[in-house]
Structure formats: C-alpha cells, structure tokens
Amino acid sequence: MNREDIVCACLGITYGEIEDAVKDGVRTYEELEERTGVGTICGLCVDSVKEMLEGLL
Numbered sequence: 612m613n614r615e616d617i618v619c620a621c622l623g624i625t626y627g628e629i630e631d632a633v634k635d636g637v638r639t640y641e642e643l644e645e646r647t648g649v650g651t652i653c654g655l656c657v658d659s660v661k662e663m664l665e666g667l668l
C-alpha cells in the first residue's frame with residue numbers, strides 16, 4: 612500500500628492516515644473509528660481496514 616491509497620472510499624481516508632493514527636497511539640479499530648470516522652458510512656471497508664490496522668500494530 613502507498614500512503615496516498617484510499618482505504619475508505621466514502622470518506623476518502625488514505626492508508627497514510629491509518630499509519631499516522633497508529634503512530635499517534637491508536638491501537639484498536641474502535642479508536643481508529645473514533646478518530647477518523649472510517650467505516651461509518653457504508654461499512655464495506657471495515658474488514659480490510661481492520662486487517663491493515665493489525666498489520667501496522
């Protein structure tokens with residue numbers, strides 16, 4: 612993944628934003644959702660974003 616790759620199409624959230632959230636201390640999907648809103652519109656990105664987050668922890 613590149614930092615500019617979109618991981619949540621509904622909100623235009625990029626892989627780089629997920630990386631930055633982890634660098635800033637986000638450790639769970641719930642924290643990531645609170646911080647970015649990821650997955651809160653159609654929900655289609657939830658499983659793949661969860662996998663990405665695990666890969667970054």
Ligand code: FES
Binds near residue numbers: 618619621651653
């Ligand atoms: S793609 Fe992430 S909420 Fe729709």
